[in-house]
Amino acid sequence: MKTHRTIAELIEVIPDAALILNRNNELVMVNTMLTEMFGYAQRRELLGQPLDILLPEQVRAGHAKHVAAFFNSAQNRPMGRGFKFVGERKDGSTIYVEIMLSHVDFDGEHFAIAFVRDATSLKVTEDKIRRELEHERILAQTDHLTGVANRRAFVAALDDEIHDLRDHGLEFAVCFIDLDDFKKINDTHGHEMGDQVLQQIAHVIESTCRANDLVARIGGDEFATIHVGATLQDAMTALERIRERLVHEFAEHDWPVTLSMGICHCNDPQQHFEVATILRAADKAMYEAKKQGKNQIKIAHVAAV
Numbered sequence: 001m002k003t004h005r006t007i008a009e010l011i012e013v014i015p016d017a018a019l020i021l022n023r024n025n026e027l028v029m030v031n032t033m034l035t036e037m038f039g040y041a042q043r044r045e046l047l048g049q050p051l052d053i054l055l056p057e058q059v060r061a062g063h064a065k066h067v068a069a070f071f072n073s074a075q076n077r078p079m080g081r082g083f084k085f086v087g088e089r090k091d092g093s094t095i096y097v098e099i100m101l102s103h104v105d106f107d108g109e110h111f112a113i114a115f116v117r118d119a120t121s122l123k124v125t126e127d128k129i130r131r132e133l134e135h136e137r138i139l140a141q142t143d144h145l146t147g148v149a150n151r152r153a154f155v156a157a158l159d160d161e162i163h164d165l166r167d168h169g170l171e172f173a174v175c176f177i178d179l180d181d182f183k184k185i186n187d188t189h190g191h192e193m194g195d196q197v198l199q200q201i202a203h204v205i206e207s208t209c210r211a212n213d214l215v216a217r218i219g220g221d222e223f224a225t226i227h228v229g230a231t232l233q234d235a236m237t238a239l240e241r242i243r244e245r246l247v248h249e250f251a252e253h254d255w256p257v258t259l260s261m262g263i264c265h266c267n268d269p270q271q272h273f274e275v276a277t278i279l280r281a282a283d284k285a286m287y288e289a290k291k292q293g294k295n296q297i298k299i300a301h302v303a304a305v
């Protein structure tokens with residue numbers, strides 16, 4: 001028992017929280033720092049208890065397996081470090097910890113020794129950075145004025161659709177939607193009103209399309225949509241609905257808001273489509289609609305581009 005006492009004294013003087021665990025997953029030693037870290041007043045509240053006392057219920061079974069695997073692993077391997085896990089304090093609050101784990105023998109028995117560091121502030125920082133990166137990622141794909149996808153996100157999504165058609169035969173339609181005489185709206189009613197019209201149009205397009213269609217603003221007064229799994233007729237119907245909704249939406253104004261649109265439908269997995277080819281085809285069809293008097297839909301012929 002002399003060794004036992006020496007080790008108990010040793011883990012008390014080290015500058016880390018520490019615990020020693022036997023093969024049965026029971027705490028045989030804990031130092032004061034660990035006791036306080038987990039919100040206990042006395043070490044004896046933890047001694048002899050299963051490790052579970054320091055863990056939230058949902059992770060206990062997983063930990064028991066890790067502990068068993070640890071005791072079965074090579075005992076002479078170097079100390080494992082940097083394992084992160086969620087712990088639970090006496091009051092039920094969560095604590096994120098990082099541990100360094102090693103094998104130790106004393107009094108002819110085998111144990112696991114763990115040095116434990118409170119990583120809650122590190123976890124909070126990591127979560128904050130992760131959230132910020134996610135926010136940046138979304139911003140980088142979003143049109144700041146209307147909140148729909150931007151050109152970059154649109155091109156990436158179109159590239160995905162081309163691959164899905166080639167690999168899985170999933171057809172899709174791409175539509176270019178350009179406002180007619182938008183310059184006049186800006187010139188007559190001001191840029192701010194112009195911005196509001198763009199926002200309203202984005203809203204009309206988005207609320208008319210299905211949830212898995214993509215709506216993007218790809219230029220000043222130019223929007224584009226991708227209709228996944230849509231036939232040409234489906235896409236035509238969607239665009240007609242957008243036109244109808246637009247008439248309704250702007251009925252209160254004494255100036256019309258109309259759209260010229262081009263559709264490019266892709267359904268042949270054997271055909272070699274490229275983003276640039278599809279964009280050119282849809283754009284050409286949209287200009288054809290402009291040329292023929294605006295406020296109409298034209299169908300693109302991709303192969304002819």
Ligand SMILES: Nc1nc2c(ncn2[C@@H]2O[C@H](COP(=O)(O)OP(=O)(O)OP(=O)(O)O)[C@@H](O)[C@H]2O)c(=O)[nH]1
Pocket residue numbers: 145178179180181182183184186190191192193194195198219220221290294
């Ligand atoms: N308010 C506002 N106007 C914009 C924005 N981006 C581009 N524009 C304006 O959109 C107008 C686009 O003009 P044009 O490309 O000539 O198109 P149009 O007047 O719609 O004419 P057609 O396309 O031939 O029907 C220009 O006056 C741009 O200044 C924006 O973010 N907000």
